[in-house]
Amino acid sequence: MHIPDGFLSPAITVPATVATVPLWIYSARRHFGPNQVESLPAIGTLTALAFVIQTIMIPVPGGTSTHLLGVPLLALQFHPLVAFVCESLVLLVQALFFGAGGITVLGVNSLCMGLFGSLTAWLVYRILRRASERLAVIVASYLAMQVSAGTVALALGLQHWLSPDHFPTPFAVTFTAMMIPSLTVAGVLEAAYSVVALSLLRRVRPHG
Amino acid sequence: MARPRGGRALLLGWLVAIFALSALRDPALLAGLLVVAALVFVRGSLSVWRKVLIAVVPITLGLTLSSFLWLRLRDGRAPNFVPFLGLGLRATLIAFVSLSVLARLDLFRALAAWPTLTRLLVITLAQIHALRRIALESLLGLRSRLPRKPRTRDVVRGAGGITASLFTLGQRNARDLTDAMRSRGF
Numbered sequence: 399m400h401i402p403d404g405f406l407s408p409a410i411t412v413p414a415t416v417a418t419v420p421l422w423i424y425s426a427r428r429h430f431g432p433n434q435v436e437s438l439p440a441i442g443t444l445t446a447l448a449f450v451i452q453t454i455m456i457p458v459p460g461g462t463s464t465h466l467l468g469v470p471l472l473a474l475q476f477h478p479l480v481a482f483v484c485e486s487l488v489l490l491v492q493a494l495f496f497g498a499g500g501i502t503v504l505g506v507n508s509l510c511m512g513l514f515g516s517l518t519a520w521l522v523y524r525i526l527r528r529a530s531e532r533l534a535v536i537v538a539s540y541l542a543m544q545v546s547a548g549t550v551a552l553a554l555g556l557q558h559w560l561s562p563d564h565f566p567t568p569f570a571v572t573f574t575a576m577m578i579p580s581l582t583v584a585g586v587l588e589a590a591y592s593v594v595a596l597s598l599l600r601r602v603r604p605h606g
Numbered sequence: 607m608a609r610p611r612g613g614r615a616l617l618l619g620w621l622v623a624i625f626a627l628s629a630l631r632d633p634a635l636l637a638g639l640l641v642v643a644a645l646v647f648v649r650g651s652l653s654v655w656r657k658v659l660i661a662v663v664p665i666t667l668g669l670t671l672s673s674f675l676w677l678r679l680r681d682g683r684a685p686n687f688v689p690f691l692g693l694g695l696r697a698t699l700i701a702f703v704s705l706s707v708l709a710r711l712d713l714f715r716a717l718a719a720w721p722t723l724t725r726l727l728v729i730t731l732a733q734i735h736a737l738r739r740i741a742l743e744s745l746l747g748l749r750s751r752l753p754r755k756p757r758t759r760d761v762v763r764g765a766g767g768i769t770a771s772l773f774t775l776g777q778r779n780a781r782d783l784t785d786a787m788r789s790r791g792f
Contacts, residue, residue: 594766
């Protein structure tokens with residue numbers, strides 16, 4: 399889902415990176431504590447967990463497969479800012495060690511997938527959980543996936559609007575290409591996965 | 607093996623270069639730079655090209671073809687090919703330069719000036735390695751227990767179960783690592 403290097407110009411990537419850095423620092427300090435001894439293992443382990451969740455491939459009818467995001471699950475289990483820090487680090491590790499994604503677009507991808515997606519999951523869950531816990535998890539995870547895909551499409555659409563010569567694909571095409579798989583397959587699978595994983599987690603740790 | 611200072615300079619140079627390259631649009635200039643990059647980073651370039659083909663070509667080709675189809679249907683004529691060519695060349699060039707530089711860089715030595723980031727990356731990579739093995743073995747176990755090929759529902763259920771175990775294990779690992787770091791004077 400994430401945007402590769404070269405698709406966005408510095409007109410978008412530089413402000414996004416500048417906006418993201420203080421947010422990373424604030425989120426890491428707030429949720430992992432200023433003490434390195436306490437915070438580094440927790441951040442590292444949760445990031446590794448998010449990374450591994452994203453490597454679990456789910457077969458999709460038609461012979462292909464998709465992967466889970468895991469961001470809604472982290473947001474619901476911990477906090478959206480925890481999910482944001484972990485997803486940003488996943489993107490950094492992918493870019494530096496696995497040759498996927500990119501460094502110039504790290505800020506944009508972190509905001510779209512790590513922050514907006516996880517905030518959506520968390521807010522929707524808090525609104526709906528009194529009606530039905532399970533429904534709240536399903537709707538929160540499904541909408542988080544749609545918001546992540548939608549904001550990625552919006553970032554690319556903004557680039558097309560700023561300079562069609564830089565990114566020639568019109569917003570309508572990008573949005574359609576991002577949203578159809580997200581609405582029909584990825585969102586449904588993410589919601590199903592979050593429900594199963596959270597119910598198992600609650601069974602293992604009823605007060606967790 | 608890169609010296610720490612040389613590695614740091616290469617790392618910073620690469621960061622500046624990829625941001626600068628991401629601003630370029632002229633296909634002729636991008637093609638020229640791609641040739642220069644291919645000549646500069648000729649050693650070990652076969653595996654880098656293979657990774658670039660996997661990482662860049664499918665997404666740029668998919669977007670280009672769908673855009674062409676959409677614009678042709680909307681306007682009744684094929685759109686200008688030059689910006690699409692520029693996009694493909696730019697994405698390829700940045701991916702090639704990044705992978706070539708990272709293959710030549712001892713990242714941990716280059717990051718030695720930032721010990722917190724280095725420690726975080728070491729912990730993360732070690733945990734990724736351990737958790738990936740556990741996840742893979744659990745999924746293989748799931749497959750071996752089923753008399754047929756696992757369906758989507760089976761994999762989602764299996765992934766949920768694995769994640770629950772990984773969460774518990776991850777938190778235990780974080781506690782153990784904290785204790786280990788504390789006992790070593792961090």
